[in-house]
Amino acid sequence: EFQIARLVAMGATSKEVGTQLFLSPRTIDAHLRNIFRKLGITSRRQLRDLPLTT
Secondary structure (H helix, E strand, C coil): HHHHHHHHHHHCCHHHHHHHHCCHHHHHHHHHHHHHHHHHCCCHHEEEEEHCCC
16 A cells, blocks of 8 residues: 555556556555545545655
């Protein structure tokens, strides 16, 4: 999930992230829903504004 969050925060689409991680865009979207819920956010823009650390 961290890799997905990082890539999306950098502006990648679900399709682009899926290609890089060998996952379907639907799988990426499912993980994004979990990430959003855990972080208490509702959009990719909010994810981009968060400081992501390793």
